[in-house]
Amino acid sequence: MSNTESASDPNAILVAPSLLAADFGRLDEELASIEAAGADWVHLDVMDGHFVPNLSFGAPVIKALRPRTKLVFDVHLMIAPVDPFLDMFAEAGAEHIHLHVEAGPNTHRSLQAVRALGIKPGIAINPATPAEMIAPVLDLVDMILVMTVNPGFGGQKFLRSQLNKIRTLRRMADETGRPIRIGVDGGIDPETAGLCTEAGADVLVAGTSVFGLPDRAAAIRSLRGGAVAA
Ligand SMILES: O=C(CO)[C@@H](O)[C@H](O)COP(=O)(O)O
Numbered sequence: 036m037s038n039t040e041s042a043s044d045p046n047a048i049l050v051a052p053s054l055l056a057a058d059f060g061r062l063d064e065e066l067a068s069i070e071a072a073g074a075d076w077v078h079l080d081v082m083d084g085h086f087v088p089n090l091s092f093g094a095p096v097i098k099a100l101r102p103r104t105k106l107v108f109d110v111h112l113m114i115a116p117v118d119p120f121l122d123m124f125a126e127a128g129a130e131h132i133h134l135h136v137e138a139g140p141n142t143h144r145s146l147q148a149v150r151a152l153g154i155k156p157g158i159a160i161n162p163a164t165p166a167e168m169i170a171p172v173l174d175l176v177d178m179i180l181v182m183t184v185n186p187g188f189g190g191q192k193f194l195r196s197q198l199n200k201i202r203t204l205r206r207m208a209d210e211t212g213r214p215i216r217i218g219v220d221g222g223i224d225p226e227t228a229g230l231c232t233e234a235g236a237d238v239l240v241a242g243t244s245v246f247g248l249p250d251r252a253a254a255i256r257s258l259r260g261g262a263v264a265a
């Protein structure tokens with residue numbers, strides 16, 4: 036199934052390769068490779084060296100990449116504070132913005148600001164944060180991003196402890212009566228993809244298991260295969 040066909044199906048499992056694991060010296064070629072390989076979205080990890088102990092790239096890089104691909108820009112902000120930078124990411128071409136429930140005390144305000152900019156809001160949640168922490172903002176989001184590693188780095192080991200949280204969040208999301216996608220981010224490979232989709236996730240964010248393989252189409256097929264088999 037092509038990227039546009041699967042992305043328009045509300046029941047489809049979507050694959051969002053994380054550019055963090057790409058070759059930063061050839062980002063436009065790397066983007067082209069995942070677009071041709073059938074990726075649904077591209078996941079863009081923004082790190083500030085404060086909310087997480089690493090730096091990646093910011094709005095200027097995202098803006099420069101925007102004309103290079105038709106893929107949906109799924110931006111994961113690992114920054115605190117968030118609010119002063121939202122306009123910048125909107126202007127850069129973000130179509131989704133995930134901000135962390137742990138990033139500040141005014142999560143409602145931040146999510147409302149994302150929506151007001153015409154961007155789909157997502158709430159990201161760290162492994163040590165209980166599912167209930169995002170109950171008060173579920174009516175404001177289109178997506179939940181469950182961190183299945185502690186954020187800050189690619190290539191980490193999947194935390195199985197998050198599977199119960201995915202189940203709980205799937206129930207909470209369904210109870211809203213609105214379609215809310217649940218993404219999983221960190222250590223996702225064909226095996227862990229299956230565990231996550233079985234628990235209720237429907238977006239697979241994957242860096243190493245896509246960009247670490249020379250054949251990106253085969254890598255994305257394997258992720259979808261793992262998910263379907265669950
Ligand atoms: O947000 C993050 C890390 O903080 C992720 O999006 C990683 O980029 C996923 O990388 P892999 O675990 O798939 O290598």
Ligand SMILES: [Fe+2]
Pocket residue numbers: 053078079080111220240
């Ligand atoms: Fe991410």
